[in-house]
Amino acid sequence: MQMPAVELHVHLEGTLEPELILALAERNRVVLPYADMDDLRSRYSFTGLQSFLDLYYANMAVLRTAEDFYDLTTAYLVRAREAGVRHAEVFLDIQAHTGRGIRAAEVLDGVKAALATSRDHGLTTGLIVTFLRHLPGAEALAALQELLALDAPLLGVGLCSTELTSHASEFAPAFDLARDHGLHTVAHAGEEGPAQNVWDVLDILHAERVDHGVRAMEDPVLVRRLAGERVPLTVCPLSNVRLRVVDTLADHPLRRMLEAGLVVTVNSDDPAYFGGYVDENLRQVAEVLSLGPDELLTLARNGVEAAFVDGARRAELDAEVTTWHQRLVAQG
Ligand code: HPA
Numbered sequence: 001m002q003m004p005a006v007e008l009h010v011h012l013e014g015t016l017e018p019e020l021i022l023a024l025a026e027r028n029r030v031v032l033p034y035a036d037m038d039d040l041r042s043r044y045s046f047t048g049l050q051s052f053l054d055l056y057y058a059n060m061a062v063l064r065t066a067e068d069f070y071d072l073t074t075a076y077l078v079r080a081r082e083a084g085v086r087h088a089e090v091f092l093d094i095q096a097h098t099g100r101g102i103r104a105a106e107v108l109d110g111v112k113a114a115l116a117t118s119r120d121h122g123l124t125t126g127l128i129v130t131f132l133r134h135l136p137g138a139e140a141l142a143a144l145q146e147l148l149a150l151d152a153p154l155l156g157v158g159l160c161s162t163e164l165t166s167h168a169s170e171f172a173p174a175f176d177l178a179r180d181h182g183l184h185t186v187a188h189a190g191e192e193g194p195a196q197n198v199w200d201v202l203d204i205l206h207a208e209r210v211d212h213g214v215r216a217m218e219d220p221v222l223v224r225r226l227a228g229e230r231v232p233l234t235v236c237p238l239s240n241v242r243l244r245v246v247d248t249l250a251d252h253p254l255r256r257m258l259e260a261g262l263v264v265t266v267n268s269d270d271p272a273y274f275g276g277y278v279d280e281n282l283r284q285v286a287e288v289l290s291l292g293p294d295e296l297l298t299l300a301r302n303g304v305e306a307a308f309v310d311g312a313r314r315a316e317l318d319a320e321v322t323t324w325h326q327r328l329v330a331q332g
C-alpha cells in the first residue's frame, strides 16, 4: 500500500528526465553534446556531488521558455502523484537560469502556471528558491530582491550546490531578507560537507530544516540538539548512494537517525538522475533497512510535521497518514 507522502526535498531541475531533455532540445534547437539517448544515459554515473552537478547544470541548457518550465513542472506533478505525494515543497535553482540569460520572469511564469494546477493533480505545493552556494552571497541577495520585485509566490528560500567552497555566513544577508518578508528558510548541509556545516546553517542562517544532514551523525552533540529542537532533516537515500555519500543503501544511517530521535523524512532530491521518485526511495529503504509499519508511520508523520502548511492542511495530511497506517497494519 502506497504511503501518502510529503516531499520536502526535490529540485524541479532534478526531475528533468532524459526523454524531456531530448524533446526540449529539439523544440528549442539546442545542440547537446550527446550523440543519442544511450550516450546521454551513459553519463548518469557519478563520483560525487560535483560530477553530478556538472551534468545537472549542463542539461538545463534545454530549458529556455515559460512553456519549457511549465512542461517540466507539470511532468513532476504527474509523477509525484503517482508516487503517492500529497504535498510537495519544490526547489527552483533560479540563478542557474538567469546566469545563462533566461529572465527570472520567464522561468517563474512557467513554474507558477503549472503549480497553480497542483490541486487538479491531487496534491498541494509550495515553491522554495534555492541559492547556489558556488556563487557569491551578494548574487543570492540580488536574486531574491529580483524575485520579491516580481512578486514571486515564494514559500521560502534554501541553499544548495557544493558545500565545500564557501561559508554559510556569505548567505546571511539573503536569508535575513527572506525572513523579513515572512519566508521560510531551509539549507543543504552535511551531505558532502562535515557536521560543522549543519551547525553553521542553524546558527548563522537560522534554517528551519536541514536538507540531507546525514553527516550530522558524526557529531553526537549536534544530534542531541537536532533531536531536542525537532529540526527536520530531509534525507534522500538514493541520492546519497548515487553521489557516494554512503557506499551502499545498507550502509545508510536512516535507521540510526530514526533511533536517535531525529525528525527525518524521505525525499527524492533529483529523481531523474538518481533512479527513483519518493515511492522508490521509500520502497528501497524499507526493504534494505527492514523498516516496519511503525517506522514508516514515523517517517510519514515527520513529513507532515516538517511541512510548511497551515493547521487545516496539516490535519488533512495527518488524517490520510492515519488511515493509510491503519490499513497497512490490518493488512498484516
Ligand atoms: N546537493 C547540493 N546541491 C544540489 C543537490 C544536492 O544533492 N541536488 C541539486 N542540487
Ligand code: ZN
Pocket (backbone or CB within 6 Å): 009, 011, 160, 188, 211, 269
Ligand atoms: Zn538537494
